[in-house]
Amino acid sequence: MLVLALSAPLAFGQAECDRHCAQVETSAKFKEADAELNRVYKRLLSSLPQAQRSRLRVEQRRWVHDVRDASCTKRIETEWGRSCPTTWCLVAEEQCRASETVERTKQLEEIMVRGPR
Structure with missing residues (x-):
């Protein structure tokens, strides 16, 4: 029982670390995607x-x-609740924003290749 009592804070600490690490990583991916979008734009x-x-x-x-x-806010509200x-x-919202930003960068790059309409 002592082992269970001692492992509970470690498990909670690991979960907190996992969430924090995921948030930091996702934020970095969004910043990278946003910087590339700004360069192309x-x-x-x-x-x-x-x-x-x-x-x-x-x-x-x-x-x-x-x-x-x-659209990212709406997607998160639909999937996770308001x-x-x-x-x-x-x-999840930051991942969505990063993904949408990468797609927008591709759209702008296509405009550069084919020319504006």
Whole structure:
């Protein structure tokens, strides 16, 4: 019984560590994806005429707020519930944002290759 009593704090400590490590790792992946998106976005922006730059700026702002962030929040609310306070919900939302950001980077890279419409 003493072994069980002593192992409980270790198990809890490991679980806390797992959540924290997952959050740190996911945050780093999102920051990396976001930095790459910003590099591609700036390269594309500098290659466009002024009128298309303005349109891209508006589109990019809309994508960040209305597409990426809103869709990830909705996905987490659907999968985990409206008020999911756990670290795992934060990790899942950050993973979603990283994934959406990678996809958006690919879209902008395609525009650079084929040219704007």
